[in-house]
Amino acid sequence: MVDENVPRETNEVDDSVEFSTSEAANVYLRFKSIFGDPNARRVRGRKRIAPVAGSSVPFGIGRDPRGLGDTINSLTLQLGWNSPLAQSELLATWAELAGEETANHSTPAGIDDGVLTVRCESTAWATQLRLMRNVIMEHIANRYPDAGIQSIRFQGPNAPSWKKGPRSIPGRGPRDTYG
Numbered sequence: 001m002v003d004e005n006v007p008r009e010t011n012e013v014d015d016s017v018e019f020s021t022s023e024a025a026n027v028y029l030r031f032k033s034i035f036g037d038p039n040a041r042r043v044r045g046r047k048r049i050a051p052v053a054g055s056s057v058p059f060g061i062g063r064d065p066r067g068l069g070d071t072i073n074s075l076t077l078q079l080g081w082n083s084p085l086a087q088s089e090l091l092a093t094w095a096e097l098a099g100e101e102t103a104n105h106s107t108p109a110g111i112d113d114g115v116l117t118v119r120c121e122s123t124a125w126a127t128q129l130r131l132m133r134n135v136i137m138e139h140i141a142n143r144y145p146d147a148g149i150q151s152i153r154f155q156g157p158n159a160p161s162w163k164k165g166p167r168s169i170p171g172r173g174p175r176d177t178y179g
Contacts, residue, residue, distance in 0.1 A: 089144065089147075090116075130154050
């Protein structure tokens with residue numbers, strides 16, 4: 001006779017109690033179900049990947065080696081370095097661009113917002129180069145189109161200031177005595 005009020009001992013697992021496994025074990029079991037058991041070896045090895053049209057041909061189009069210059073040009077274009085590199089090259093090759101005699105008496109000081117600033121040895125050289133501005137701009141546009149140079153500013157030498165003290169008045173100035 002079995003009394004119904006007395007609890008029975010059973011080997012059944014209560015559904016309300018869940019067996020908790022670690023997250024790492026869950027991840028392992030998930031990967032194992034997706035990718036298969038890593039301990040099981042395949043008889044034939046790995047599957048071959050289906051060839052993509054044109055890429056698996058040994059001498060196909062696009063498989064030729066590229067030169068270093070082409071690779072660097074594509075890299076500078078991709079990164080947007082063309083304008084700064086062209087400006088740096090313009091400043092470095094000023095002697096070839098302006099001529100040897102002109103370069104002996106002038107040096108490029110820098111480029112700001114598309115304006116090339118050239119410092120001249122004297123005011124006479126600055127005046128002569130201002131007269132040659134169109135020719136120099138044409139050379140720059142032909143050789144360095146990516147530099148973005150829109151105009152050139154020629155500066156003479158720095159003259160000392162004669163305006164000293166609180167009671168200085170505007171006058172005729174030093175004129176062209178320093179250059």
